[in-house]
Amino acid sequence: MKINVVNNSKPNNNESFESYLNEQIKQGYLDEKDLAPLKCHHCDSENLEDKNFSYENLGCVSYERWCNDCGKRVNTWDYGCWSV
Ligand SMILES: [Zn+2]
Known part of the structure; x- marks a missing residue:
């Protein structure tokens, strides 16, 4: 599975x-x-x-998932x- 890493706080090796x-x-x-987001990680x-x-x-081909509570x-x- 291809995983695009966009989170800056990510660990820097595969195991972590x-x-x-x-x-x-x-x-x-x-x-x-499928690693789909189920909860907002902001709120x-x-x-x-x-x-x-x-x-x-x-x-x-693409879409975004937004939080309706914190926007x-x-x-x-x-x-x-x-x-991820
Ligand atoms: Zn939120």
């Missing part, structure tokens, strides 16, 4: 990145199967909404996978 992901999954922020809200869909010939972007889905 994996345990970082496992921790996020355990705390309910990420879906175990812990589950009131999320997908916006800004962009389409190419094959269909939807911040939670994550972006790009060509089949979530940025």
Whole structure:
């Protein structure tokens, strides 16, 4: 699986990145199967909404998931996978 790392506070090797992901999954922020965001990491809200869909010939290629409570972007889905 391709994972785009955009979080500046990320650990800098694969092993700790994996345990970082496992921790996020355990705390309910990420879906175990596809790493889709389930909760806002800014305010812990589950009131999320997908916006800004962009389409190419094959269909939807990217969209963003925003938090309706604090108004911040939670994550972006790009060509089949979530940025982490
Ligand atoms: Zn929020």
